[in-house]
Amino acid sequence: MTGLPEAQPVLRRSSGRRAALVIVIVVVVIAVIGLVLWLADGLIRGMAQDGVEDALESKLPGNVTADLEVTIDGGLFLPQLIAGTFDNVTVTSDDAEVDGIPFDIIVTAHGVPLDENDTIDETTAVVTGGEDAANALLVLGGADPHLSLGDGTLSYNQSASFLGFTIGYALVTEPQAQGDSVSLAPVDVTVLTDLGNLDVTSFVSNLLGEEPVTVCVASSLPEGISVDGIDVSPETLTVTLSATDMPRNGPDLSSRGSCDAQ
Template sequence: MAKTKRRGLVPLIIVGVLAILLVVAYFLIDSGVRAFAQDRAEVEISNRMPASVTGDITVTIGGTSVIAQFIAGSFDEIELTAPNLAVDGVPASVHVIAHDVSTNTAKAIGSLTATLDLDQDAVNQLVRASGTAPADAVMTLGDGTVAYTGTVKLFEFNVGYSATATASAVGDTLNFTPTEATVTSGVGDIDATPLVNLILQQAPIAVCVASYLPEGVELSGVDISPERARVTLESSTLMLTAQSLTTLGNCAG
């Protein structure tokens, strides 16, 4: 009787072992599919980026099972990192997280958030390219603020000054608004107070970055530290098509 019971258990044990092996095989295959999908995504995204963008991109697909997500038609989370990207020669470290990414690239990504870390030289490149700052302005990143120097014309004198500004992000523009200013040269015994007030009343240095970004991607914040300016971006309309990724915004008007 005991032997009969043991014989009856053998098929169940075999089925159990096979089930475990199938689960292990599934996850091994899924892991292989994930690696393949990530590699393929890196190639496809790199091929669809604008010609002005250079640098290596690493793709990580989140979620439990790539196979299950693919069958469902949408990936829960895709993460892109590019620590040494350059856009029109402006270097940046880029980190992107996209949620609800459809396998149909003609559909918009559910939500996308990204951070761009710009060092001091990159910030100065953007400021110079904007044409909205004094030609000789040099930006220095600080703790929550940006310091810069420049000159203004007062009668026949070139008056040097230094200013401290706060940074903000609106739409497609980084704004640097002066909050403090000091005249450094060129006024002699003249009272510099009116000139300081004039500097503080100037319009913010506005740096439009639309021409560096795919259309539909907007700025949502900026954080300044001595090491970098971290710009936060958002979009809910971007698609993973060549047209969407290569159609850049513009700063006209």
């Protein structure tokens, strides 16, 4: 007995299309959610940065003026906010003044906690100023001569007594950072005298010796701040400072370190 073959079921394409449509919708929804979260992250980050700027400026001492710009880096803001620690926070100002002395500053803080009672892991600051800033930071003893900037050098005038005469000399030094102090190693001496051809350079050199002049800077900086680097050009002095385990609210700007051990 013969007959027609049994009919085979035909797969409907509509089910495959529906599955593809569902996948597309899911992908679009995820993309939209990601975009919304990214926009929200940026919005909240901006609000937080503005809030930090206002808070910092309100805590500046009366003799300090600055328009601060705060940037919170380290990836997405919300995960850092939830974790309670920001990876990197940068504070900059290119129009700051202390007692009328202008300077620029860039402060970078790593591991900044939300808890006001906690401490910041590591903080680095780069401060740039002119001769006035150099003289405010590096206060020499005695008559406190005025420092002049050079190509990698700092120079100043001093005087000494020789055979009953007062001999003036200009000393050129190379500065080097040493934590709570800066050493000024003499590299050249120019004698300033009205004694004709009398050569007193050796006298001045013996007076100075080979040891550098050490200038304590702790009394010019908030307590706990270390000087890690110092670079000089004819126009600017750039000082690199650092601190570890600084209070989250920042150092007490009205406090100063001690030079008693110097």
